[in-house]
Amino acid sequence: MKRIFKMLSVFLALALLLPLVSAAPQSPAANLQRSGELAEGVYTLRNLGDGKLLNTFNMEYTSGGYGYTDKAANETGEHMLLKVNADGSYRIYPQSEGGKYAFHAENNGEHPRLCKSEDPAALADFDICRDGDAYAVLLHGTELALSTGSGKTLYRKALVTIEPYTGEDAQKWVIAPVEISSFELKTVAEAVNVNTVSAVYALLTPAYMKGQITWSSSDESVVLMDTDGSFCALSAGKATVTATVGDMTRSIEVTVVDSPSYTWYSQHLATDGGWHGGELSGVYFYAGVYKRFIIDRYNRELDWMDTGCAIASVAMVMHNLGARYADGYDFRFEKDGDLEADPYVTALANTGNLGLTTESGTLYYNPILMNLRQLTAKYTLFGRKLTYTERYSVSKKIIKEALDTHPEGVIVHMQNGSNSHYIVIASCINPEAADPRDYRFVVYDPAAQKRSEGDGVTFEESISYETLYYRYSSMNSIITFDLAEEEA
Known part of the structure; x- marks a missing residue:
């Protein structure tokens, strides 16, 4: 009887404990359902806890490109591209720096940080789950969420870390689509x-x-x-x-x-100089001195392009050829690689810089000190590299012969005492002249501030002749470009 009573007591105790066991709280993440309602597209993410927008540091300045929240200019925040995977999870690409990086989770430390990477093996996938009027962003298949609640900061910005999901506001995000602006x-x-x-x-x-x-x-x-x-x-x-x-x-x-279309680029006149130089006012190069690449008016010695006749001349011929700089990024056209030649792109190729992703910043090395070996290595035509030839002891006959095989134009280097200048000669006006000394040429002069002084004028009408006092006797060498046998 005692044994039966003891067994009944055990069963009664278990019966009383069962409701307590079944009522044990589940983790907040266990009740989240992957929403699947966000179509692939570009969004902003605003943290519900601090009310600030998700941004990322530039990889050039902060190794890892950490994610943080901040009130960005005009309250816009950084645009985030959500790409949908086959299993319904998302990969997130911040759209700064050309959108070439995606998020991954730092794999060390107590509070792993949200970082950027371009290594496919390192990139993370995320589950985006609705929680009330906001979303939790979890590492795919885990209960670890993007959070601003760790207290970690960098440059006084709240860093986004990966934390176990608790349902607090610091782990929730208001995700809004970006409209075309x-x-x-x-x-x-x-x-x-x-x-x-x-x-x-x-x-x-x-x-x-x-x-x-x-x-x-x-x-x-x-x-x-x-x-x-x-x-x-x-x-x-x-x-x-x-x-x-x-x-x-x-x-x-x-x-x-239907006739040869020659390009004219002014080294001075950025707003009406045949190219989009007026958009480069925030671009600087450092090479012993720190100067803007070009300014929006003629102002001696305040910008590199004040003496950038060589780079402007190379840019004209490269554009006439149809050559492209394969490696760079041009923020003016939001173009990554395969860049058409103008003085800025030619300066990038000349220095080996890949270019800025925004309209302001600093690049390095001298952009106007012409490096023909570097230029011909960086520019390509029909998938092949270029070679260059520089010939000295120039005569009108030699220039005419060079034009016969190089209709894209011939770069001419001139010297007048201690002064030096480059122009492009594009064609011979009177090829039928019996005496080569009577040849006259059409030139494209980068020193001109007006088209009438340099855009397809005779050499005698150019600013180099009329104002800078260069003559045919000043012509020291010519430079031409050809296709190399080597593929790019």
Whole structure:
């Protein structure tokens, strides 16, 4: 009887404990359901705890490119591209620095930090789960969430760390889609020649939407568009190129010419100098001295391009050739690689810099001290590298012979006492002249501030001749470019 009573007591105790066991609290993350409601696109993430927006440090300045929250300019915050994986998880790409980095979790320390990486093996996937009016962002398949609650800071910014999810506001994020805020079309050159390939560039915020643009041409017999904005110039004339994304449309006129289309770039006049130099006012180069690359007016010795005639001349010939700088990034066109030549891109190739991702910052090495070996290694044409030839003891006959095999133009180096200058000679006006000493040439002079002084004028009408007092006798050497046998 005692044994039965003892067994009943045990069963009764277990019965009383069962409700307590079943009522044991679950982790807050256990009740979260992956939302799956966020389509692939660009968003901002605002932390519910501190009310601030998710941003990332530039990898150039902070190794690891840590994530942090801050009130960004105009309360916009950094744009984050959410890419949907096959299993419904997300990979997150901050759109600064060209969007080439994605998030991963630091794998050491008590509070692992949210970092950026471009190593595919290191990148993390995330589950985005709705929790009330906000979302929890968890490492895929775990209960570890993005949080600002650790108290860790860097440069007085609250760092985002990876913490066990508790449901506190510091671990919740308001995720809002980014609407198109700017949309502009640009071309590098004012005109392109028949049978050449060029491009119309879309500057779009958010940049991710570029992949959704549809392109069209008003006259496909003149300009035939490709799906990425590049086009083939088929015949002389004008065509309106239209780009459409969502319900927004932009157009630009493209001119195709049937005669050699020579490029003129001024080393001084940034706003109307044949190129987009006016957008470079925040770009500096450091090489013993710290100066802007170019300023938006003629002002001696305050900018590198004040004496940048060599780089401007190389840029003209490279653009005439259709050569491209394969490695760089040009923030003016939001273009990564395969850059069309102008003085800024040529300065990047000349120094080996990859370029800035924003409109202000500092690059290194002397941008105007011409390094022909470096330039021909960095520029490519038809997938092949270039070579250069520099010839001395220049005569009009030698220049004419060089033009016969190099219709893209010949770079001429001139010296007048201690002064030195470079121009591009593009064609001979009177090739039928019996005496080569009577040859006259069309030049493109980077020293000019007005088109009438340097854009396709005779040498005798150029600013080099009329104002700087250079003569044919001043011509010291010529430089030409050719295709190398070696592929890039």
